[in-house]
Amino acid sequence: MSLQQVDYGIREDGEPLPLFVRPKDDNSKQFLQRWLDNNKEWLEQKLLEHGAVMFRGFDIRCAADFEAAVRRVQPELSDEYRGTSPRRLIPGTEAVFSASELPGYYPIAQHIEMSQLPAPPRKVMFCCLDPPTSFGGETSLCDFRKVYRDLDPEVRSKFQEKGVMYVKNYTRNGKKWSIDPTMLKGWEELFGTTDKTVVDEECRKSNIDITWKDNDAVKLVNREAAIQYHPETNEPVWFNHVQVFHLTMLKDELYRFSHRSKSFFFLLLSYLMAIINWLAMTVVRHTEFGFYTFYGDGTEVTASELRSIGDTIWKNMVFNRWEMGDILMIDNFSTSHGRQPYSGKRKVVVCWSPPCQKPKAYRQ
Incomplete structure (x- = not known):
């Protein structure tokens, strides 16, 4: 199956992150699986070049559809998670989890998945099963190069x-x-x-x-x-x-989001978190924080x-609104992800590749 069977390209504003891949005639999940089988090398190269690839417009309805598609590119998936965000395994899958169980108002700052460990996953994959209806809710991206x-x-x-x-x-x-x-x-x-x-x-x-x-x-x-x-x-x-x-992450992310969304509520929330930070710093020793x-x-x-x-980081962040069935594949050794605050419904699921030992640290 050739590249001519899909459309691909960058955003209209010229931002190269992510590369979008869309179906031309056949948007079925079966076609996507066959196409991935035949274009793995191309996809790997584009992940290196762009940092992330978004598959949009395909008929992905559930977490099992997502897992089946991802395994065509990444047969081995890991269920080992050492991050801080609460997650749960999605029924009917072996290695697909809720992206986060944190409440919608809680921003998740940009990060390379599990970068605090010696062996983070090489790739991280997300899928949208229920797009957010409010402002925000994007799985924002940033090229950490x-x-x-x-x-x-x-x-x-x-x-x-x-x-x-x-x-x-x-x-x-x-x-x-x-x-x-x-x-x-x-x-x-x-x-x-x-x-x-x-x-x-x-x-x-x-x-x-x-x-x-x-x-x-x-x-x-x-x-x-x-x-x-x-x-x-x-x-x-x-x-x-x-x-x-x-400890200052939450107030800083809320403050920046309040300016992006022009939301007085999130501005007040950021000030409240600043007060809580001050109280926490007064009452709790640094080394006793979560x-x-x-x-x-x-x-x-x-x-x-x-x-x-x-x-x-915020200067280089990219925001793409989720659509139903979107699959986002990320090179976890070059590109970060995070979550923008939102209200109402939103369902995004995630899976990741097995641990990959870090290369040597950069020294100059």
Whole structure:
């Protein structure tokens, strides 16, 4: 099956992220599966070039349709998830999950999936099964190769030299009422087990320092490089969760979204989160937050440095409205994703490839 059987191209505004692929005559899921079987090399090249490819207009009705299509390109899918966002397995599938169980008003900042770990997935795939009707709700994208190039050289140099330290705290039973908005889920949900010896072994394999605390709580600390080489193109990529796992993320993302949406509600919400941040910083030690980030040597990342990182990312972010049946494939070693706030209904599901060991850290 040839490329002539589909239309493909970039957005009308010239933005190359993502590349869109649409059917010409046959929009059936069977055609899409056959087409993917015959055009894997082309697709892989376009993922490297653009960072993401969106399949739009095909008759994808459910998570099982999505999984069947994705397996034509990525036969092996992983069910191992070490991120912070609560998720659940979609019935009728083996490896498709809800993209997030966080409430719609909660923004998810741009991130390379599981970049805080030694072996993130090589690809991440999303599918829209119920488009949002409100403003927002996009799975926004950002080319983190551009972020590396555009970032303030002084900030970039400090992260190249020091790396990032991630501190995460989990209770046994998950989130309870807390002044800390980063307490999202428990360690049993994170690791998929109630066996502490299994948790200890998983942390050992991932180079994570683990400390068990009172009431079956646990603290996880690990250090990773902030910048990585892309495993195939050898390009430097901004590759970390530094602003995502910082306590200030929520207020900063809400503030930026309020300006994009011109929403007074989200502006007020961002100010409320700023007050909660101040209270949390007053009451709770940094190392006791649900998650927090430092430079790799344990020194603080300043507010101006975090603002510089956030501004650079937002300058390069791309927003594409979801349509029913959209399938979005992302090169997880070059391109980040996030979620814009929304209200009302929205259903997006996700799957990802098995862990891929990071290439060597970028040094200059």
